[in-house]
Amino acid sequence: MNSPPRRQSVAVDSKTVEKVTHVSGEQWIKEGLSVIIVGASGDLAKKKTYPSLLSLFAGHLLPSNVRIYGYARSKITNEDLREKLRPYLTGKAKQLDVDNFLSRCYYQSGESYGDLDSWSILNESITQYEQDLKETNGIETSNRLFYFAIPPNVFAETGEAIKWSCMSPSGFSRMIVEKPFGRDLESCKDILHRLGQYFDESNLYRIDHYLGKELVQNLMVMRFGNLWVENLWNRNCVQCIVLTFKEPFGTEGRGGYFDQYGIIRDIIQNHLMQVMCLMCMSCPNKLDGPDSGEKIRDEKVRLLEAMPPVTIDEVFLGQYEGYTDDETITNKESNCPTFAIIRCFINNPRWAGVPIIFKAGKALDERKAEMRVQFKSAPAAAALFGVEVPRNELVMRLQPAESIYMKSNIKTPGFSSQPIQSELEVKYDTRYFGHASFCNPDAYSRLILDVLRGRSASFVRSDELIRAWELFTPVLHQIEKENIRPYPYKVGSRGPKAADEWFIEKSGYLR
Secondary structure, eight states: OOOOSSSSSOOOSHHHHHHHTOOTTOGGGGSEEEEEEETTTSHHIIIIIHHHHHHHHHTTOSOTTOEEEEEESSOOOHHHHHHHHHHHHTTSSOHHHHHHHHHTEEEEEOSSTTOHHHHHHHHHHHHHHHHHHHHHHOOOOEEEEEEEOSOGGGHHHHHHHHHHHOOOSSSOEEEEEESOOOSSHHHHHHHHHHHHTTSOGGGEEEEOGGGGSHHHHTHHHHHHSOHHHHHHOSTTTEEEEEEEEEOSSOOTTOHHHHTTTHHIIIIIIIIIHHHHHHHHSOOOSOSSSTTHHHHHHHHHHHHHHTSOOOOGGGEEEEEETTGGGSTTOOOTTOOOOSEEEEEEOOOSTTTTTOOEEEEEESSBSSOEEEEEEEEOOOTTHHHHHSSOOOOOEEEEEEESSOEEEEEEEEEOSSSOOOEEEEEEEEEHIIIIITSTTOOOOOHHHHHHHHHHHTOOTTBOOHHHHHHHHHHHHHHHHHHHHTTOOOEEEOTTBSSOTTHHHHHHHHHOOOO
8 A cells, every 4th residue: 555755644554554543344434435525615625624635545544436525616627626736735645646536526616505506416416426336336325424614604504405405315424513613602502503403413523623633632541541640640649730732923814813712712712621621531431432432522521510610810811912913903902812821620529629721822932732730749758858859740742743751750860869850751753653553644634534433532512512612601701891901922922921920820830
């Protein structure tokens, strides 16, 4: 099997496919498959969806008969679409794979996303292809996967058109839906209703690409596959949990969009909250297999239900200087936060009293996303050694370079007996991804494959969304109604000057 040259793609030699994905014996890969990308001419589709499908295709992780149909309002032909996609795909697989992939890409335009006539024409094309598979290859079952790379305001008309004109008559019809899932509780419920009136929850896969990252996917094995982790993972040993997201750039022309949401909605309420749930939830009865998805999501909801809503005294806001200079931001007095720290608590026996800290910001000094657990001080260590002994920490870095390290104390080498801190570290690049037998697929490739396999654990259920918005909506509305002003900070800094002191006071974290 041929392998894409880029490291961040699905491994494809036969041994690795079986070891990493376990798809070769699954029924769906022996059936027909049509992937329909709604919003095919948009940036998300070109930059994420199509390249991720190419990665799966080049890795022999899609049925060999797969076809990919794009739907949008742009008046272009099949060949126009292929030429628009080619620059985003070239170099991400061998050229033969790119050409073969593009030959399977087709396009249907419509007057609107709910244009029933256009969807019916597309359905006729797909049905004919499925009939050909049945007659020539004896394939009786053909599945359809719909990817909604469109804004939420057209979900309803799109869903209605698909429901009445384009569902698979013989196999599954599954929908992948992109965020945002609203901007508060009321709008979230509205979005859920728009699709819920046409599709069952079991066919809806709300994608959060953070749940497809290697280190997030590793959390279940890390927590429940190691005796020492579970014994330490509680209020008796943990001082605080810190989830951090940092970007070194600002809105860069996307200010008009970002100003409607802000950093809390954009990052904390969804990405970091989802990661926190996996970090802190109790162990489900099953972690792999057909029933594991619902069991994992049940535990996530139980955790969210144990959290009280966020209050304004647990929130620190910042905005980088020059934010409103973005021409796409019309409100030049905007109080939209580009930096935030939020403290939460989980009122259950495992985590009562442990601060859960979310930190996120744009235009900061580095690019970083990580999960950090600081443990409590070793008992009487200062008295025993005559110096302050650093606390242990477990750090799981999601980006830019995946790694796990434990900050542990050792004796200073040489004649001194003073404790110093060192790291016990696993770097994924050197330990795993430099070897042919391991791979690091991008998050979208992982998640699309999960949908095809019917695995729901890495997708957000409706009751999770509702509870997450119940926790954040009151304080978000208060910030807007009372026009609470964020602290200014310089581009390229760590954030507002007062942020570090606030963080230490609220978390009890010791550097």
